[in-house]
Amino acid sequence: xxxxxxxxxxxxxxxxxxxxxxxxxxxxxxxxxxxxxxxxxxxxxxxxxxxxxxxxxxxxxxxxxxxxxxxxxxxxxxxxxxxxxxxxxxxxxxxxxxxxxxxxxxxxxxxxxxxxxxxxxxxxxxxxxxxxxxxxxxxxxxxxxxxxxxxxxxxxxxxxxxxxxxxxxxxxxxxxxxxxxxxxxxxxxxxxxxxxxxxxxxxxxxxxxxxxxxxxxxxxxxxxxxxxxxxxxxxxxxxxxxxxxxxxxxxxxxxxxxxxxx
Amino acid sequence: xxxxxxxxxxxxxxxxxxxxxxxxxxxxxxxxxxxxxxxxxxxxxxxxxxxxxxxxxxxxxxxxxxxxxxxxxxxxxxxxxxxxxxxxxxxxxxxxxxxxxxxxxxxxxxxxxxxxxxxxxxxxxxxxxxxxxxxxxxxxxxxxxxxxxxxxxxxxxxxxxxxxxxxxxxxxxxxxxxxxxxxxxxxxxxxxxxxxxxxxxxxxxxxxxxxxxxxxxxxxxxxxxxxxxxxxxxxxxxxxxxxxxxxxxxxxxxxxxxxxxxxxxxxxxxxxxxxxxxxxxxxxxxxxxxxxxxxxxxxxxxxxxxxxxxxxxxxxxxxxxxxxxxxxxxxxxxxxxxxxxxxxxxxxxxxxxxxxxxxxxxxxxxxxxxxxxxxxxxxxxxxxxx
Numbered sequence: 001x002x003x004x005x006x007x008x009x010x011x012x013x014x015x016x017x018x019x020x021x022x023x024x025x026x027x028x029x030x031x032x033x034x035x036x037x038x039x040x041x042x043x044x045x046x047x048x049x050x051x052x053x054x055x056x057x058x059x060x061x062x063x064x065x066x067x068x069x070x071x072x073x074x075x076x077x078x079x080x081x082x083x084x085x086x087x088x089x090x091x092x093x094x095x096x097x098x099x100x101x102x103x104x105x106x107x108x109x110x111x112x113x114x115x116x117x118x119x120x121x122x123x124x125x126x127x128x129x130x131x132x133x134x135x136x137x138x139x140x141x142x143x144x145x146x147x148x149x150x151x152x153x154x155x156x157x158x159x160x161x162x163x164x165x166x167x168x169x170x171x172x173x174x175x176x177x178x179x180x181x182x183x184x185x186x187x188x189x190x191x192x193x194x195x196x197x198x199x200x201x202x203x204x205x206x207x208x209x210x211x212x213x214x215x216x217x218x219x220x221x222x223x224x225x226x227x228x229x230x231x232x233x234x235x236x237x238x239x240x241x242x243x244x245x246x247x248x249x250x251x252x253x254x255x256x257x258x259x260x261x262x
Numbered sequence: 263x264x265x266x267x268x269x270x271x272x273x274x275x276x277x278x279x280x281x282x283x284x285x286x287x288x289x290x291x292x293x294x295x296x297x298x299x300x301x302x303x304x305x306x307x308x309x310x311x312x313x314x315x316x317x318x319x320x321x322x323x324x325x326x327x328x329x330x331x332x333x334x335x336x337x338x339x340x341x342x343x344x345x346x347x348x349x350x351x352x353x354x355x356x357x358x359x360x361x362x363x364x365x366x367x368x369x370x371x372x373x374x375x376x377x378x379x380x381x382x383x384x385x386x387x388x389x390x391x392x393x394x395x396x397x398x399x400x401x402x403x404x405x406x407x408x409x410x411x412x413x414x415x416x417x418x419x420x421x422x423x424x425x426x427x428x429x430x431x432x433x434x435x436x437x438x439x440x441x442x443x444x445x446x447x448x449x450x451x452x453x454x455x456x457x458x459x460x461x462x463x464x465x466x467x468x469x470x471x472x473x474x475x476x477x478x479x480x481x482x483x484x485x486x487x488x489x490x491x492x493x494x495x496x497x498x499x500x501x502x503x504x505x506x507x508x509x510x511x512x513x514x515x516x517x518x519x520x521x522x523x524x525x526x527x528x529x530x531x532x533x534x535x536x537x538x539x540x541x542x543x544x545x546x547x548x549x550x551x552x553x554x555x556x557x558x559x560x561x562x563x564x565x566x567x568x569x570x571x572x573x574x575x576x577x578x579x580x581x582x583x584x585x586x587x588x589x590x591x592x593x594x595x596x597x598x599x600x601x602x603x604x605x606x607x608x609x610x611x612x613x614x615x616x617x618x619x620x621x622x623x624x625x626x627x628x629x630x631x632x633x634x635x636x637x638x639x640x641x642x643x644x645x646x647x648x
Contacts, residue, residue, distance in 0.1 A: 187281055190311035190324065193273040 001054030001150070003045040004108060006101050006116040006132065007038035007073065009066040013121050018230045034069040037117025041178045043185040045115045046077045048150055055079040057108060061089055061100055067201050074196040075188035082108070086205035091218030094123070098131025100216050103209040105136060113155070114175045118143055126177070133175035141170055145181040263554055265561050267333065270326055275333050277310055282341035290342040293467035294613055297459075299423055300345045300467050307349055308378020316353050317360070321372035327568040328502070332509035332560060339513025340520070343617035344467030346513065348381075350506050351419040351468070354625070355382025357499040358428040358444050362487040367446065371426050380425035385415040385447075385473050386496050393630045395430070395493055396439040400475060402431035407482050409433075409445060411475040414457065419624075421471030422456040425449045428499075429473070430492045442492030446484040453478030464616035500625055501575050502567065508560040508581035511589035511621040515553045518589075518596035518614045522546065525600055525609075542599060549592045556585035576638035583631040586621035593618040 011030040019026050034042075045056045058073035060066050061084040070081035084104055092100065105111050114133075119126035126142070133140030145160035148167070155174055159166040160181065188196075206216055213219055240250050267275070285306050293300055307313065315330040317323025324330075331353055338346035356375050359367055374380040391397035400413025411431055418427075427447045434441030447454055457472025487495055523546060526537035536542050563581045566574045593615040597604035604611050622628045642648045 187284070187306055187310050188277060189309060190270075190273060190277055190315065192311075193277060194270060194324075197269060197273070 001049060001052045001113070002108070002111050003049055003054065003056045004059050004105055004111050004114045005038070005042045005045040005056060005073065005078065006105075006114055006128070007042065007058060007060050007069055008035045008117075008120045008122075008128075009033070009060065009062050009069045010035045010120050010122040016122075018228065020230070032065070032068065034072055035117050035120045035122075037119060037121070037178065037180065038069075039117075039185045040180050040182050041115040041117045041176075042073055042076060042078065043183045044147060044176070044178050045113070046186065047183060048113070048147070049079075052150060054112075057082060057111075059101065059104055059108075060084065061092070061097060061104075064203075070201050071196040071199060072188070074199055075192040076186055077189065077192055081199060081201045083201050083203045084205075084209070085203050086216075088206040088213045088219075089217045091221065092216060093221035093223045094125050094127035094131055095222055096216050096218075096220035098128050098135050099220065100209065100211065101128070102132045102135035103211055104204060105132065107204070107209060112172050113150075114138075114173075116175070116177050118177045118179050129175055129177035136173075136175070139170040139174040140177075141168055141174055142177045143179055144176050145179045147176065147178075147182065263558070265558075267329070268326075270324075271330050271333050274312070274315060274326070274330055275337050278312070278334050278337035279340075281306055281310060282338060286338070286341040286345055290345065290467065291607070291610070291613070293342070294344060295466075295607075297461060297466045299469045300348055303345055304348060304378065304381070312349070313352060313378035314376045317356070317372050317376040321368050322376040323372065327564075328505055329561065329564040329568055332505050332564045335506050336509040336513035336516070336557075336560075339510040339617075340517040342467060343510060343514045343614070343620075344465040346510055347419060347465045347468040347620075348423070350503075350510060351384070352382045352424075353506060354384045354499065354503045355420065355424060355426060355428055357384070357502050358486050358495050359426075359446065361498055361502065362444070362491070362495050363446075366483070367486070371446065375426065381420050381423055382426045382428070383418050383420035383424035384499065385418050385421075385427050385429040387417050388414060389416050393627055395442070395496060398430060398432050398442055400429070400431040401435065402433050402443060402445060404433070404482065405479075408479045409482060409485065411445070411447065411453070411478040411480065413475050415473040415475075417460065417470050417624075418473050419468055419470055421469055421473055422459065423469045427454075427473065428486065429475075430496050431475075433489045433492075437490065439493040440490055442496070443489045444486035444492045444495040445480060446486060447475075447478065447480055451478055451480060463619060464613070465620050497575075501578050503625060504578040504582040504631075505560055505563045505567065507621055507625045508556070508563070508578075508585035511582075511585035511618065512553060512557045512560055514614055514618050514621065515549070515556065515585075515589040515592040518593040518611055518618075519546070519549050519553055521609075521611050521614070522549065522596040522599045525603075536599075545595050545599060549595055552588045552592060556581075556588040560585055576635050579626070579631040579634040579638075582621075582625070583628045583635070586618070586628060589618040589621050590615075 009032050012033045015030045017026045049056045056078045057080040058070050058078040059082045116129045130140050141157050143159050144157045146158040148156040153172050156169045285303055314323045315326045319325040335346050335350045375382050402409045402411050429445050429447050430442050432441050433443040453476045455474045457474050460470040526542055529536045560581045563577045596611045597615050600611050603609050
């Protein structure tokens with residue numbers, strides 16, 4: 001079983017602010033972390049590798065410093081790490097990102113499974129996983145809360161969908177996007193950390209993937225983010241105190257007043 | 263302070279801190295309250311390779327030495343000394359095998375201990391033999407290819423949880439301390455049972471239990487070193503484990519200092535933060551200085567051991583006595599800084615104060631440590647070494 005776990009380095013959103021003037025994320029001084037959903041994707045990959053044998057390859061696209069999450073993946077048990085880094089990849093939307101990651105999966109062939117988090121906490125699109133599947137023309141199993149089994153060239157999963165659980169079986173290879181319900185991620189091990197420290201991360205650029213600049217980065221991106229804004233802060237509401245009778249009168253006045261105003 | 267630790271040891275600290283944050287802090291209060299052994303956390307430590315660090319590489323360890331164990335024990339104790347005790351007691355139990363075991367004994371037991379799949383415990387203390395190891399009553403009688411053990415060991419850390427026990431028993435009671443021998447006894451051996459689990463003041467996330475031997479027959483090959491060397495095995499084991507107890511004390515004290523610093527920066531009285539009061543500032547400054555001094559002494563002894571220095575009995579005793587006295591003082595001061603809140607179980611410092619106390623008592627009371635230090639000083643003076 002050869003498993004790719006596609007992951008993204010994201011700003012720790014607990015620490016992110018939005019520049020009120022330029023409507024952009026203020027990333028200065030914000031720590032970067034492995035996208036939290038991807039941690040679960042990694043655990044899922046490691047879990048099935050441990051059970052079935054084979055190897056887990058951690059894959060990411062990003063600037064050179066994105067290497068940090070690959071090393072983290074290796075410290076948790078990933079066998080290999082591949083960084084896709086090139087100026088030509090910069091500014092990619094989810095389409096171009098998916099194309100680029102899919103090209104790397106093709107280069108890593110044969111691959112049986114791609115696990116990735118259901119979405120990244122910075123973009124919140126949930127499109128890259130499905131995009132990789134589309135680009136590879138593989139089945140996609142999204143919002144997976146539990147992988148029930150991998151056997152005989154098939155994978156059986158539970159998708160947690162609105163109002164229920166859908167059990168799906170698919171042929172391999174496939175792309176699976178996972179939820180935090182899927183597992184409990186392991187801690188790094190000391191031997192993993194020692195391996196990660198000395199690891200030379202494989203880095204591939206556009207030439208290594210055999211892609212054309214028109215297919216990657218900003219040039220390969222059909223969509224543009226034209227603006228980003230913080231929602232207006234909601235006012236705190238008002239608190240009224242009194243007996244039920246008094247409050248009923250206040251409430252009626254407020255509702256009627258609002259109606260009159262409208 | 264920068265102690266110029268190796269990258270491996272720094273990685274151990276980082277890993278232990280992460281485990282403490284994610285796995286230990288959320289449960290430490292509950293484990294303490296319920297007097298419960300931390301099985302889940304032992305599994306996490308095992309999966310993270312932390313039982314491998316002090317075991318040589320040829321026995322599936324990482325061979326990172328005494329310093330690695332000190333840093334792990336310190337960092338885990340910073341969050342919970344009870345859990346750290348359950349962890350570090352394995353090194354104590356494994357030490358007689360590490361120091362004096364045959365290659366066969368090492369091959370048989372150390373890989374399992376390195377993986378954390380089996381835990382170890384050290385059995386020296388008895389109802390009438392603690393600091394006075396010469397008073398051991400447990401007997402081991404040679405019978406053909408076996409030894410037959412009879413007697414009771416008391417207050418054994420990891421008792422009932424460990425799979426491998428290193429036990430000191432008398433093979434020749436007439437000779438007193440020179441008649442003691444060390445043995446390996448496995449959990450499940452017929453005639454080996456566990457007595458009551460103790461209800462302790464502190465380190466309650468560790469198991470402390472009686473070991474009972476009733477005609478317990480073990481293979482003669484489980485003898486460690488030679489007959490009559492048991493007392494020496496025990497003393498060398500304790501010399502080697504004392505920096506670990508010192509490190510545990512440093513960790514407890516650091517944890518209390520951390521908590522006191524945060525509290526003092528948030529608590530307001532008379533309209534100001536209490537860390538703006540010189541009375542509190544002086545306490546915090548003294549606490550931090552004592553913790554750092556204890557750490558420096560502890561690491562220095564660990565470095566001596568890792569450098570292969572043969573004689574470090576005095577220095578190991580100094581580190582243990584100093585660091586444990588610091589832990590008691592600093593945790594008491596932390597409770598004081600927290601005031602009434604510090605006395606309540608909702609805040610972690612009262613547990614730290616209870617936990618600190620044991621470090622002045624176990625693995626040789628601080629009075630015994632001072633005896634050891636003084637007898638070394640006197641001997642050095644008499645021999646002209648000073």
